[in-house]
Amino acid sequence: MNKALSPTDFGALEGFHDLNPTQDDFCASVIKGLSRKQKTLSCKFFYDQRGSELFDEITTLDEYYPTRTEIGILERSSADIAAAVGNQPTVVEFGAGSVRKIRLLLDAVDAPVFVPIDISRDHLVHSAKCLAGDYPETRVVAICADFTNDIALPKDLPTSNRLGFFPGSTLGNFTHDEAQQFLERTRATLGTGSAFLVGIDLRKDAETLHAAYNDSLGISAAFNLNLLNRINHELDATFDLTTFRHDAPWVEEHGRIEMRLYSTVNQNVTVAGTAFQFTEGEYIHTENSHKYSVAEFQALASSSGYEPVQVWVDDAERFSLHYLRG
Ligand code: TRP
Numbered sequence: 001m002n003k004a005l006s007p008t009d010f011g012a013l014e015g016f017h018d019l020n021p022t023q024d025d026f027c028a029s030v031i032k033g034l035s036r037k038q039k040t041l042s043c044k045f046f047y048d049q050r051g052s053e054l055f056d057e058i059t060t061l062d063e064y065y066p067t068r069t070e071i072g073i074l075e076r077s078s079a080d081i082a083a084a085v086g087n088q089p090t091v092v093e094f095g096a097g098s099v100r101k102i103r104l105l106l107d108a109v110d111a112p113v114f115v116p117i118d119i120s121r122d123h124l125v126h127s128a129k130c131l132a133g134d135y136p137e138t139r140v141v142a143i144c145a146d147f148t149n150d151i152a153l154p155k156d157l158p159t160s161n162r163l164g165f166f167p168g169s170t171l172g173n174f175t176h177d178e179a180q181q182f183l184e185r186t187r188a189t190l191g192t193g194s195a196f197l198v199g200i201d202l203r204k205d206a207e208t209l210h211a212a213y214n215d216s217l218g219i220s221a222a223f224n225l226n227l228l229n230r231i232n233h234e235l236d237a238t239f240d241l242t243t244f245r246h247d248a249p250w251v252e253e254h255g256r257i258e259m260r261l262y263s264t265v266n267q268n269v270t271v272a273g274t275a276f277q278f279t280e281g282e283y284i285h286t287e288n289s290h291k292y293s294v295a296e297f298q299a300l301a302s303s304s305g306y307e308p309v310q311v312w313v314d315d316a317e318r319f320s321l322h323y324l325r326g
Helices: 024-034 049-058 065-083 099-107 122-133 176-190 206-213 219-234 294-303
Strands: 015-018 089-093 115-117 139-144 160-167 195-202 242-246 258-265 265-273 274-278 283-290 307-313 319-325
Touching: 015 122, 024 265, 024 274, 049 219, 065 099, 065 195, 065 307, 065 319, 089 099, 099 115, 099 122, 099 160, 115 274, 122 139, 160 176, 160 307, 176 195, 176 294, 195 294, 206 258, 219 242, 242 294, 294 307, 294 319
Parallel strands: 015 139, 089 115, 089 160, 115 139, 160 195
Antiparallel strands: 195 319, 242 258, 258 283, 265 274, 307 319
């Protein structure tokens, strides 16, 4: 339900709308995923408190180039971006991820209204409050929701000159079909005349990609395994983390890195009273990270009804930031 909470609960936050999925959704999703022949877990549950901390650590690793490269593009191209976007858009961010990135964008375009959307309530409230405090001229309206669902924006937001922002190559975590549907849906959410700024990790040599997701300090492994830890704590499950091993191979045929957790022994695991059997060497598929060439992504955007207008790429051609018109 769309519960609007009193502004006093959220400091300088002007509005907060809770469309959050319940704990039942987490449990049902885990049981459904583990019941499949190819066991899967949804990557949207990576980001509990510990998961968010570990991901922040990933973004500082030498091997994990996407975050710092995208920030570099935003820094270097902010004047270009502002020129393309035009003045004073309502900025809608899908996933309240990186504080640095959104600040660079808000500074560049001088946004009067900012609407962060995120599945993780505590993280969202914290970051939205901080931003509202630091940008007193900007109206901040936070929406706690799963952006893979349909989202109706609050009626009192400006309807023209909306700019969607979807950094971090999160779109790469969807399959191509899901990505197309997401783009179609956001285009409908943002409305005609809107624009969308999307960060996409580029296709590159397998070695660089592999290192980014299998770092030498083991933070990627800890991040992936933390999902099992979260399930243990929140869903009364019995995963023994010493009997699962992270691996993230580049799968050329699908143009993606696949995040996997291998069971190193034959074992049974119980989740909320339901037992699951694992054989030695079997893996749980936890996430995909698709990589696109500029042309591949532009074709996807076009097939979703967007017009690719401009693209910024770093000198080493590792990452791309696309400006699309709705
Ligand atoms: N969305 C991130 C990405 O695709 C997630 C991620 C980075 C990740 N490193 C990881 C997930 C390691 C599992 C394991 O880049």
